[in-house]
Amino acid sequence: MSSQMLNRQAVSARAFGRAAGRSRSSVRVMASAKPLTFSKYQGLGNDFILVDNRHTSEPVVTPEQAVKICDRNFGIGGDGVIFALPPVGDTDLTMRIFNSDGSEPEMCGNGIRCLAKFVSDIDNAAPRKYKIHTLAGLIQPEMLADGQVRVDMGTPILEGPKVPTTLAPTQGSTVVQQDLVVEGKTYKVTCVSMGNPHAVIYSCDGEPIKIDDLDKELAALGPKFERNAVFPARTNTEFVEVISRSHVRMVVWERGAGRTLACGTGACALVVAGILEGRVDRNQVCRVDLPGGPLQIEWRQSDNHIYMTGPAELVFSGQLRA
Structure with missing residues (x-):
């Protein structure tokens, strides 16, 4: 991982903290007299408002306006607003995203698939690979002939302080199956960054996670992990049930968005964690069943990169007036 990417992560973490501190009471109506042209896309139910912002x-x-736009009762409704911005260096474009609470994450796996499909659609482009600059570094989604999007997510960050977490390392500098007590229960946590932080949990109180049992508790439990003091930049949290060594189920509580139907970076992080914990095989594609549908995740030994394949679909387009 380059020092440039780490610097971007540090800047992004600070930006996330500042944005997350804004309350909904600060939301104001869009002041611009010009309508906002947008398209709404979804990747396995993780939905975003996409804006062609390449002119500036x-x-x-x-961020305050994004909160209102994402409101499912008074706005368009979505898990975030994604902007296609001009390229930086040797890239095709830049991605920025504001979560539904106004905070700005480093990157979003489902979101970047939606962004690639959005740009491909409005440019009427043939299937191709894009080089996209993000706050997590270079990410490269590729439009496939069958309409799926395969994303080269780069290499995972495993050093605890760089995730970041203050949990003590258990394997070298990596936090693998470290104890974390939440609400009187001991969870085994493995920490991975995909440019954004993840806490992955396969077991609690010595028992494997069962999604059907945990699902109803997620709304109360998720914030206790997201804002836990051991995660200085807050964290995304994935609870995972093993079906086989190449097939898992998960539910997610996303930092800045809460419960969502899918999290692409989370699916990547949980496969890495599963391999580190010896629960998942590395030399094959792993199917990850999210509430919104499946993703195919592969952590290749040949280049140490993680590849994510899944759908991105247009829901509708329109204009939002002040």
Whole structure:
């Protein structure tokens, strides 16, 4: 991992903290008299408002406005607003995203598939690979002939302080199956960053996670992990049930968005964690069943990169007026 990417992560973590501190009471109506042209896309139910922002280097929507736009009762509704911005260096474009709470994460796996499909659709482009600059570094989604999107997610970050977490390492500098007590229960946590932080949990109180048993508790449990003091930049949390060594189920509590139907970076992180814990085989594609549907995840030994394959679909397009 380059020092440039780590610097971006540090800047992004600080930006996330500042944005997350804004309350909903600060939301204001969009002041621009010009309608906002948008398209809504979803990847396995993880839905986003996409804006073609390539004419200017700053998002045309503020974090406060994004909160209102993402409101499912008074706005368009979505897990975040994604902007296609001008390229940086040797890239095709830049990705920025504001979560539904106004915070800005480093990257979003389902979101970047949606962004690639959005740009491909509006440019009427043939299936191709894109080089996209993000706050987590270079990410490369590829439009496939069958309509799926395969994303080269790069290499996972495993050093605890760089995830970041203050949990003590258990394997070299990596936090693998470390104890974390939440609400009187001891969870085994493995920490992975895919450019954004993840806490992956396969067991609790010595028993394997069962998604059907845990599902109803997620709304109360998720925030206790997201805002736990051991995660200084907050964290995404994945609870995982093993079906086989190449097939798992998960539910997710996303930092800044809460419960969502899918999390692409989370699916990547949990496969890495499963391999580190000896629960998942590395030399094959792993199917990850999310509430919104399956993703195919592969951590290749040949280049140490993680590849994610899944859908991205247009829901509708429109204009939002002030």
